[in-house]
Amino acid sequence: MNxxxxxxxxxxxxxxxxLHDWIAKVMQSNHFSYEIIFIDDGxxxxxxxxxxxLNTQNDTVKGIRFLKNFGKSQALHAGFKKAQGDVVITMDADLQDSPDEIPELYNMIVNDGYDLVSGWKKKRYDSIIAKNLPSKLFNWAARRTSGVKLHDFxxxxxxxxxxxxxNVDVHGEMHRYIPVLxxxxxxxxxxxxVVQHQARKYGETKFGMNRFIHGFLDLITIWFISRFGRQPMxxxxxxxxxxxxIGFGFSIYLGIDKLYLNTTGRLxxxxxxxYIALSxxxxxxxxxxxxxxxxIILRTKRNKERYLIKDELNF
Known part of the structure; x- marks a missing residue:
């Protein structure tokens, strides 16, 4: 499968x-064998x-349904686990990502030999204050701390x-750091x-300031894990x-002072x-x-799924 x-x-x-019809049209016009895996995150x-x-109409459509909302990272993890294609494409379901980008992304992986290709929404249609400025600050910090030179993580x-x-474990809210992982x-x-970004056509964005704050906290976590995750000691x-x-040095000083220098008799x-030495x-x-x-934890940890699946289609 391609x-x-x-x-x-x-x-x-x-x-x-x-979105399904758009993807199917692109796949058929390029003669790709494909599967579409929808992960319903509660x-x-x-x-x-x-x-x-859609599964009834097209047997290439597969579905995973979570018992409740576990988050985008867990949804991607479940989809990655089931994916069978030589190349795996991820995109959002809100029609802001264009399936017309798929053939070139596929070629960059297969013909140019990239392990991963990330889209860059150079021209955005989001709110400048709510998303654009926080995104630019976040991406700048991610580049500086990770060493991965991407414009749009x-x-x-x-x-x-x-x-x-x-081979990449995506959990928590680490989906935005998959290139770093x-x-x-x-x-x-x-x-x-550079990919085309489109204005949201239906519904409303799921982005909020809490995701912006969590993103920076996750960035600190990623930095720590990448530096010391395998050898915390x-x-x-x-x-x-x-x-x-430092404490031992103060203890020696206090001992010498007590035995040889203390003329006032202070305890x-x-x-x-x-107290500095003790602390x-x-x-x-x-x-x-x-x-x-x-x-010890690193040597004894066991992998455990961080989500519960309610239903599956076509697996």
């Missing part, structure tokens, strides 16, 4: 039929019924080699393509050594250096324990 199109969605009943409208009807329109989606996994040939052990040595517990040595020990616990 292409798997993975489409996470939440309450997009009005756009699904139009919609409360008739999205699942629309997907069921959060663009839903991306293309991947099948091997990439099978891919780089950390060893898939370093990452490209970018390298961070916590180093901090533990520094803190413990050690009456001196502020005593830093305790904190240093706690950092060491945190590092050991992190190493």
């Amino acid at each position: 292409i798997s199109v993975v489409i996470p969605l939440l309450n997009e009943q009005d756009s699904l039929k139009e 919609s409360t409208d008739n999205s699942w019924q629309v997907i069921s009807d 959060n663009c839903g329109l991306k293309a991947y080699k099948n091997l990439v989606v099978k 891919s780089k950390n996994a060893g898939f370093t040939k990452i490209g970018e393509k 390298h961070l916590f052990g180093a901090l533990g050594v520094i803190m413990f040595m 050690i517990t009456e001196r502020p250096q005593f 830093t040595m305790i904190i240093g020990t706690q950092f060491f324990v945190a590092g050991f616990l992190g190493e």
Whole structure:
């Protein structure tokens, strides 16, 4: 199979039929073998019924329905797990991503040898204050901390080699950082393509300031995991050594001062250096324990799905 199109969605009943017909037209005109995987992330409208009807009309349509809303990352994870195509395309269900971009994205993966190609919505039709400015700030911070030189990390329109989606763990709200996760996994040939962005035709955006804040918190998490995720002792052990040595140094100073220099008869517990030494040595020990616990967790962790599937179609 040439292409798997993975489409996470939440309450997009009005756009699904139009999006399906558009994708099918592009696939047929380019003679691609394909599958369309819709992941219904706990919609409360008739999205699942629309997907069921599309499956009846076209057996290339497949569906996954979550028991409740678990988030876009979990939806992508479920879709990636089922995808069979040599190239996996992701796009949003709101018709803001154009299926006409699929052939060129496919060629960049197959012919140009990219592991991942990310779309760049150079000209946007979103609200400047609500989305454009926060997005620019977010992308700037992501470039500086990750070293991945993309203009639009959060663009839903991306293309991947099948091997990439099978080996990158997407969870929490990490979908916007899949290029960074891919780089950390060893898939370093990452490209970018300017793609057409269209104004939302139906419904309303799911973007809010909470997603903007969560995005930056996730960016810090990604930075930490990429630097110390495999060996947490390298961070916590180093901090533990520094803190413990500071405390130990103050302890030696207090001992020497008490034995040889103290002419006033002050008790050690009456001196502020005593509490500095005690606190830093305790904190240093706690950092060491945190590092050991992190190493133990890494060696004993078990993978567990972070979502519950209610229904599946055509799998």
